[in-house]
Amino acid sequence: MARKLSGMWRLAAALTLLATALLAHHSFGAEYDATKPVTLTGVITKIDWTNPHSYFFIDVKDDKGKAANWKLEGYPPSVLSRTGWKKDVTMKVGDTVTVFGWHARDGSNWAHSREVTFANGKKLFFGPPAGTGDGGNTPAVEVSK
Amino acid sequence: MRAWIVLAVVLCVPIFAQTKKSVPRAADGKPDLTGVWQGGSDRRGSWDEANTGLGLGGTGLDPSAPVVLSSNDRPADREGAPYQPWAAQKVLEAYKRRGIDDPTAQCLPSGIPRIVMLGLFPQQIIQTPKQIVMLYEYMNVFRVIPLNAKHPDDLIPAYMGNSAGHWEGDTLVVDVTGFNDKTWLSGTGTFHSDQLHITERFTRVNKDRINYDVTMEDPKVLTKPWVLHSSLMLREGTRLQEYVCAENNQDPSNFEQLLKDGAKISRQ
Numbered sequence: 446m447a448r449k450l451s452g453m454w455r456l457a458a459a460l461t462l463l464a465t466a467l468l469a470h471h472s473f474g475a476e477y478d479a480t481k482p483v484t485l486t487g488v489i490t491k492i493d494w495t496n497p498h499s500y501f502f503i504d505v506k507d508d509k510g511k512a513a514n515w516k517l518e519g520y521p522p523s524v525l526s527r528t529g530w531k532k533d534v535t536m537k538v539g540d541t542v543t544v545f546g547w548h549a550r551d552g553s554n555w556a557h558s559r560e561v562t563f564a565n566g567k568k569l570f571f572g573p574p575a576g577t578g579d580g581g582n583t584p585a586v587e588v589s590k
Numbered sequence: 591m592r593a594w595i596v597l598a599v600v601l602c603v604p605i606f607a608q609t610k611k612s613v614p615r616a617a618d619g620k621p622d623l624t625g626v627w628q629g630g631s632d633r634r635g636s637w638d639e640a641n642t643g644l645g646l647g648g649t650g651l652d653p654s655a656p657v658v659l660s661s662n663d664r665p666a667d668r669e670g671a672p673y674q675p676w677a678a679q680k681v682l683e684a685y686k687r688r689g690i691d692d693p694t695a696q697c698l699p700s701g702i703p704r705i706v707m708l709g710l711f712p713q714q715i716i717q718t719p720k721q722i723v724m725l726y727e728y729m730n731v732f733r734v735i736p737l738n739a740k741h742p743d744d745l746i747p748a749y750m751g752n753s754a755g756h757w758e759g760d761t762l763v764v765d766v767t768g769f770n771d772k773t774w775l776s777g778t779g780t781f782h783s784d785q786l787h788i789t790e791r792f793t794r795v796n797k798d799r800i801n802y803d804v805t806m807e808d809p810k811v812l813t814k815p816w817v818l819h820s821s822l823m824l825r826e827g828t829r830l831q832e833y834v835c836a837e838n839n840q841d842p843s844n845f846e847q848l849l850k851d852g853a854k855i856s857r858q
Contacts (some may be wrong), residue, residue, distance in 0.1 A: 475848055
């Protein structure tokens, strides 16, 4: 599942602006800020393969070596299993990973996890693109002006 | 000119014959809908092969691959849903509280046709001569559809309604009634009343594809029948898995908190 992602994030950003891909359940637009991308590197402390969404937690050290624990949200287990993940194999507590995602709007140490890069360079999506579950920029009904 | 028409017909006949022949059939001669399917997609192949894009549920292996649409997505070429003016306003207003009021945010069944048109989770059809069973991974809900039977007269309003089917030629027609008023049809806020009546048409046009045509009628909220066309694509090798939504559902409370904190919830 290793991929070459060079230049892909420019495309991902363009897709984000289109913001038309939607998930029924997830309320990305409300909970996460697509204008606040975040990249974190840290050590996995906990993984919850749960429905309707999975979570993992990482300790991210600042310049002074002080660790802050971040919560990352993504796909449910069945979707992860169909996008290349194996529970307890692909990612384990103690692994160091780099996560790209978007910061939660409440400003806490919480983010939507889009892509995880592992120590060996392998990359997998843990969640959908920004804009997913945003309800769409085009309402289901016409808007009278 | 005439010769061209004749030539076109001659050329097309084998294509139609091939298409008809390529539809798998059950022992009773009906098209066999049995299989695991993905809604909201028109790409052929296994799940891995068909979900390589950058969108929802995609692996990103092929960044140029098309994005799989979700049930909440209004495709660019789709007309606005024919809601009565007061109801259209209610559909629009639902956007602000969608993270709470969307039935699926509360882990409730996603209803019809929304669940049939979902792309992120597979669905399975099991066909017998007398009944057809449809299983949905999302929310772990199911439909048992008796053929050539009437709806029971003691229906309790239900999220997934009550389905009764029959064959019209090679098309499975499913009549669905007995709905409650708690689901969304297709798109954010697309509510309905308990008078909702749905007619679905499943036509397997070849090995890979079922055409899904659905008509929604609801005199309490719509001005005319709302008709949508979609497709189900065969995903051989995919299995349905458990999805117990209530296990760890944190999102409605997060959404509620954001509203309390004054988050601006509006379309771009």
